[in-house]
Amino acid sequence: MRGRYWKRAIPNYVVLSLFLLLVFIPIIGLVFSAFKTDAEVVKGPLTLPSQLRLDAFKEAWTTGRFNLFFRNSVVVTVVVVIASVFLSTLMGYAFALLPMPGKKVLYPLVLLGYMVPFEAVIIPLYHMMNRIDLVDTYWALILPQVGLSVSFGTLWMTSFFRTAPRELIDAAAIDGCNRWQALWRVLWPLARPAVLTLVVLVFMWTWNEFLLALVLVQKETMRTLPVGLAFFQGRYSANIPLMAAGSLIVAGPILLVYILFQRHFIRGMLGGAVKG
Amino acid sequence: MDHQQRWPGESRYKGWFYLLPGLLIYLVFIFIPILETIRNSFYKWNGFSNTREFIQLDNYAKLVHDAQFLKALGNNFIFIIFYSLIPILIGLFLATLLGRKPIRGLTFFRTGLFLPQILSMVVVGVTWRWIFNPTFGLLNTGLRAVGLDNLTRAWLGDFQLALPSVGMVGTWVMYGFCMVLFLAGMQRIPEDQFEAAELDGANGFRQFFHITLPSLRAEMGVALITTVIAALRVFDLVYVTTRGGPGDSTLVTGFLVYRSAFQQNQLGYASAIATIMTVLILVISLLILRFQSRGEE
Numbered sequence: 001m002r003g004r005y006w007k008r009a010i011p012n013y014v015v016l017s018l019f020l021l022l023v024f025i026p027i028i029g030l031v032f033s034a035f036k037t038d039a040e041v042v043k044g045p046l047t048l049p050s051q052l053r054l055d056a057f058k059e060a061w062t063t064g065r066f067n068l069f070f071r072n073s074v075v076v077t078v079v080v081v082i083a084s085v086f087l088s089t090l091m092g093y094a095f096a097l098l099p100m101p102g103k104k105v106l107y108p109l110v111l112l113g114y115m116v117p118f119e120a121v122i123i124p125l126y127h128m129m130n131r132i133d134l135v136d137t138y139w140a141l142i143l144p145q146v147g148l149s150v151s152f153g154t155l156w157m158t159s160f161f162r163t164a165p166r167e168l169i170d171a172a173a174i175d176g177c178n179r180w181q182a183l184w185r186v187l188w189p190l191a192r193p194a195v196l197t198l199v200v201l202v203f204m205w206t207w208n209e210f211l212l213a214l215v216l217v218q219k220e221t222m223r224t225l226p227v228g229l230a231f232f233q234g235r236y237s238a239n240i241p242l243m244a245a246g247s248l249i250v251a252g253p254i255l256l257v258y259i260l261f262q263r264h265f266i267r268g269m270l271g272g273a274v275k276g
Numbered sequence: 277m278d279h280q281q282r283w284p285g286e287s288r289y290k291g292w293f294y295l296l297p298g299l300l301i302y303l304v305f306i307f308i309p310i311l312e313t314i315r316n317s318f319y320k321w322n323g324f325s326n327t328r329e330f331i332q333l334d335n336y337a338k339l340v341h342d343a344q345f346l347k348a349l350g351n352n353f354i355f356i357i358f359y360s361l362i363p364i365l366i367g368l369f370l371a372t373l374l375g376r377k378p379i380r381g382l383t384f385f386r387t388g389l390f391l392p393q394i395l396s397m398v399v400v401g402v403t404w405r406w407i408f409n410p411t412f413g414l415l416n417t418g419l420r421a422v423g424l425d426n427l428t429r430a431w432l433g434d435f436q437l438a439l440p441s442v443g444m445v446g447t448w449v450m451y452g453f454c455m456v457l458f459l460a461g462m463q464r465i466p467e468d469q470f471e472a473a474e475l476d477g478a479n480g481f482r483q484f485f486h487i488t489l490p491s492l493r494a495e496m497g498v499a500l501i502t503t504v505i506a507a508l509r510v511f512d513l514v515y516v517t518t519r520g521g522p523g524d525s526t527l528v529t530g531f532l533v534y535r536s537a538f539q540q541n542q543l544g545y546a547s548a549i550a551t552i553m554t555v556l557i558l559v560i561s562l563l564i565l566r567f568q569s570r571g572e573e
Contacts, residue, residue: 087298123312154298243402250396
């Protein structure tokens, strides 16, 4: 039985491995390059670096100011994730379970934000931020990103709360819980998998966001990692080890979260477009 | 519904209190700016002066004959081939090849194949610029190593090749996503459907069109929406790899909006392009959703 499985499966594994290799070769090349000297880069893209040299990382971190960009990215992402998940939970709860006139009109209005590109809002946003003096602050990046994230988050949490077991909610009512307590004491513990998926998705979108940070931040010290990397590339595009090290600093945290929570990423991104 | 009924003594506006904080942020920073972009598209405005001139549909009328805009829009549609068509075909092909029998260790492959999806497009762009580098890039070095020196090119610097080269990056990002999606869908189709078809003498070709494809309708909808939207809103990748060049050969609408608005101060014109882009994305998404839900009825 076992032998038969493997005999049948070998061609499948060969094909899958081939496509997997296509994904990994550029990434492996990038990782190798980050530890090389300029001379080694010219020798060949997939040759191993002669030693684990960290010079490029140090240079990107200090001279390249990736330490600042990293801090900015962390601050913006953490605030956006917490605010978006909290607000989306409240909004999803309201749409799914609470009495509220105007639901039918508001729901599609909120979902609209999930589909529009940032290009549709960036010009008025830039002028608004200028008017209220928020350009070059964290708020300029946080507020629009929260606005966009609650759009998907509401969709996601509403569809979770719609499937919540009604006996539990009724029991909570009989036990004398009010709506607020029913949400946080009874439903929130059940929502953990859905919430975790939302957390990783919002984390990824915010961490990788580019256009918003490119336009709404002008001061170098306020740049986020992706924008910092893009400007870095304009200046040092020929310095491959430095570019590779910078890229790995940008990709590192998201890779770590992905490895830990890959099921949630895949579930969220595959499911996101069908729910609605 | 029972749930949505009010609890004893509860205000019928209760939901509004829960909705309000998030809704306010959404309205101020997303929804109202959308409306403002649409309004700006009817004006001529350089962004500095306090007066903006109302010119009705002139921005749109101009766009119909604007070679730059048409080029950018055309490139977005060409990107659909690379972001959408090729990855979906690869995904379908592999799902048919592999999907009927459960594969052990699928999680490992799935995690790996999905990986490009989670990376910042700036990182992807930087990586592929290095791959396309004419002198020490992976692609040309590899070609030279296998004796195909005459195929080496300046990929991103070539007027003909820059667009398909950037498109290939899109394929690299998307094919794993489509494979994972369709593989998951295939595993859901009951095996006896295929067995019954085999007994009836249906060949693999007919099985594909009569069982596989109709069963994967939901997955097809997700794949189309995700990849087509990605092709229509591509910005980061073009910004990092080519800035729309050489010439305008890789110009896309997203980059044109950015360039006209923030480098050339043509805000009305840029807003008109952004509006068209948004409407296009909404219409296509709704069409795909309708196609998908019709299949479910």
